[in-house]
Structure formats: C-alpha cells, structure tokens
Amino acid sequence: MNTPEPQKGERPATAPTASWSPPLPEAPGFEHVVVETPGLRRHVAMIGDGAPVVMLHGLPQHWWEWRDVGPRLAAAGYRVICPDQRGFGWTEADDPRLGPETSLHDLTAMLDELGLDRVRVVSHDMGGITGMQLAYAHPERVFAAVTLAVPPGFMSFSAKLVPSLRHIPPLLRHRAGESLRWVFGTGYTAHPMSAETIDAYLAPTARPEVDAAIPAVYRHVVPSVMTRLTFGAYRRQRLVPPSLFVFGDQDGAFTEDLVRRLCGDTTRYAEHAELAFVEDAKHFVVDDQPAAVAELIVDFFDRVG
Template sequence: MDTPQHDTLFPAEWPALPDAPGFTHSIVETPGLRTHLAEIGEGDPVLLLHGCPEHWWQWETVAPLVAARGYRVLCPDLRGAGWTAAADEHMDRETRLQDILAILDELGIARAHLLSHDLGALTAMQLSYEHPERVRRAVQLSVPPAFMAFSLRTLPGFKHLPAFLFHRPGASLRGTFSSEYAARPLPDAVIDAHLAPLRRPEIDRAIRSASRRLIVPEGLRMTAGVYRRRRLTVPTRFVYGREDRFWNEAIMRRICRHPERYADRVDFAYVDGASHFMTDDAPGAVADVALEWIEQDAGAPTGGPEAIRWG
C-alpha cells in the first residue's frame, strides 16, 4: 500500500512505500546521496540500521514500540537499499559508515542509541569502534561480535553468502526468507514488501557490490583478528534468536570466550520463538530486549568480568 508522501518524494515509477502507520518520511541530502528516512516518535534519538535484503520497513513493528517509550526513532534506507538514491550505488568497506556520519551531522545529532541487524550490524560495528563518541548504547541482532574467534563451527553461519556474492540482477532472493532463517513462514505479502525495492535496477545491482566490497573485506579483517586487538568501549548487547540454528548460545560461548579482554561492557541475550529474522519472528520481544538495554542506569559497572553477562 502506498503512502501519501510517495508522489512528493520519489519518482512515480519507483515501487510504492509499504504501509506503516505513524511514520513520517523525508529525504536527507548529503554529498552524492539522497537518503530516505522513515521516522517516528520524539525524544532521545535511536538509530535503526536494517539488514539485507531489507530496508527501513524491517522496523515497522519494532520502531513504534521503541517510540512509545519516549524516543525519536530514525530508520534510514542505507546506500544501495530501499528508497535511497545514490550518485554511485557501488561502495567500499566504510562507505555506509561515512554515509551515516554525514546523516547524523545533517540532522544535528551528536550521539544516538544504536539498534542494528544483519548487514546493518557491520556499519553499526564500525561506528562503535571508529566513532564511539557518537554512540550511547548499542544493540546488535543476529550477528556475532567483531571480536569473535573463527572456527569451523562458524562456517554454516555464512552459507547464505554465495547467493549475495554472485547475485545476478533479476535473480530472486525469496529463498533468503526460508525456514532456515525464520522461525515461522513469512507471509508472501511481507516478503514482497521486503524485496520490492529490488525492482529498481540500481538497488538490485548493489546487492553484489555490498557483498563483495563491504562484507568480504570486513569479514577478512575479523578473520585476521583485527578487532581482537582493539577494544569495544560502547556498551553493547548482542541478541540472538533461540531458534537460530547458526548463531546460538552454545556457539557464542565457544567463539566469544573471555569477552572482557575485548570489550568494556557487553551482554548476550536470547529471544524465544525467533531465528535470524527476529524482527519478523518476535518484534515485541526485540523491542523489549533493546529497550531494557538502552534504559539501563548510566552508572552500571564498566570493565572487568563483572561487566559481562551471558543472558
């Protein structure tokens, strides 16, 4: 269903925005980029970064729940996704990071809470490590910490990557939402809404660019232990679905031993009835686990084993 703002913001031939009551839509202009921003609520800013092949609408149920607790929730379409238009859809490892910094500057936001999922978590991770002064607290969904230790047990968690690395324009990505990654079947209408922007050729082409020039280089850095030689200072909660067969509590305990060596304050939490696409499987629980972390007392302990919780 189209929103009344579509005709004034986007070319008529673009796919219609999916319906999401309560959101306002605008364009944030930064050099070489016209970012579509969906926004709801007022208060301290919470920035939500979507996964792939999704866009702002991934948060259509989560964002209103966060906003209802007194927050201004910002859901941008990242470069190469959704209804954002770029002079060049190609990107390198930090292109989206620089985009987010420019957007925050344009909006006059010095610091924000951060909630991210899947591919958006890579950009969120970069923001936390490279510009911790811009992040208050972070919640990362369905993706392991950058300081994880790779092992053969982690390889199944990357079995979906070839479909993105070798994506041919026009090829269907509906299989991404299979039962391997969702706790329950997603309705066709929901999958259609997630995939609608791929009808724009430049967005379809960007799938391969983001995979090869963002995921692969960042993955190689993680494999090489770059982030195990750095320190995460932003308080961060890592959240996984109990039904996620690739990233579960047993795996996380194995690949994230002694997290206090790499982070000041981290927390591992798990959502019942959810798999990888937890914002579809259990949006209410996602909102709750994110808000509980964001709203923790600022005087909570930092540093040392006492600052680490495993859920």
C-alpha cells in the same frame, strides 16, 4: 519532490507518501523524509520524539524492517530514525558503488546533517557491519548499541560457524532479475513470512541499482569485514560503547553455548558487552519476534543510560 530544504541540524520536512516509487509499504505512525548529504538523497522513516535511536536494516531489507519495533521504542520515549542505506530501499545515490566503509561514512554524514552528535544504535545483519564500524571508529558518537544476528567483532572464529555462511555464494552470484525470495525461507525464519511481507521487502529491487547492490555488498564489503573478524582485528581494539548482541535461539550455528564460548570473557575486549538469545527466532529475529526484540532494546537502553 518539492519539499522545503531544511537547514543543517533541523528536522527535515516530511515528503508526501505518494511521491515515492515504488509505493512505500504501510507502517502507521511513521513520517518519511529525505536527508541530503553529498552525493546521496537518503530516505529516512521516523517516528516518536525523545532521545534519538538510529536503526540500521539488514539485507535485502530496508526501513520497513522496523515497522513493529519502531513504534514500541517511540512509545518508550525515543525518537526512532530508520534510514535506507545506500543501494537499498528508496535511497538514491549519485555513485552506487560500495566500499568497505561507504555505509559508515554515509551514516556519519547523516548524523552531522541532522545535528546528532551522539545516538543509540540498533542494527541487524548488514546494518550490523555499519553499527560495529561506528562503535569502534567513533565511540564518542554512540551512547549504546544493540546488534541483532551479527557476532561481536571480538568473537573468535570457529569452523563450526561455516554453515552460517551458506547464504554468501548464491548472493555473490546474484544476477539482475533473479528471485531473492529464498532469502526469507524457513532456513532463516522461525515463522514463515507472508507473501505480502516478502513482496514489501523486495519491491525496491525493481530498481536496477538496488538489485545490483546485493552482489556488490558481498564482493566489496563482506570480504574485508570477514577478513578483519577472522584474523582478530577487533580483538586488538577495545569496544567502548555499552553493547548488547542478540541472536535468535534457532539461528543455525549461532547456538548460545558456542557463542558464549567463542566470546569468552567479554571484559577483555569491551567496556560493557552482553549477550541475549530470543526464543523461537532465527536470523530474521526482528520479523520472528518483534515484541521480544523491542523489549530487550528498551530494557538495555534504560539500564545503561
């Protein structure tokens, strides 16, 4: 790509859509840039102007997860920044290996490169791990955080949550070329995704390094995070940034009654933490109910400043 190299802190130059392989899925209004940090050429989709909001996608997704939510936030006066995380989408890494905090280090490097000292963060699924790590390790960099379909770090563990982990063994055993279409099945979506939508999410897995990142996450990232959650590591810390945790009301074991009971008195563990439940939605809450998710995000950010 022959795009001008930006100076640190400047807005990167837009990269021509035709230069991306495979082709980028359609999402009107977004511009696409490359943000380079040591060892990483990160694809970032951006839309809007105003206070920056970084949106971290889930697995096996990429920036396009925010195609319907991003424009709504932009209309509300935010600059929406949707990076593809290492190993996913159109981001390219010199070293594809993933460790427990690789994505956290990638994120802070990107914020530094873009000259963003402090941002609002929205994250889903795998991205929720990175968002949580940033909020606990670097609270001074987070105005506020919204986490989708991922429990608060301070939530107690219960055996009743085990059914929510049923996706882990098959993803851990994923082999090159195996279909991932089952991930988007009715067990995880309240409204079936179209074949075209699933194709758009899975297109980058044609690249071997993207396909290989699926089991890598569950071998090298998830076990460390789950151990910390299960044994209450985050309950011994304090969550400083104002935080909203959002679930689909049909998201398996994450029923409202159970989640509220396991979280208990949130003031013991967080300066400001709220829970919300979106009607008629499951794990892929962003695809099930994008308008409701966007409304919750904008309302929360407006209220907590």
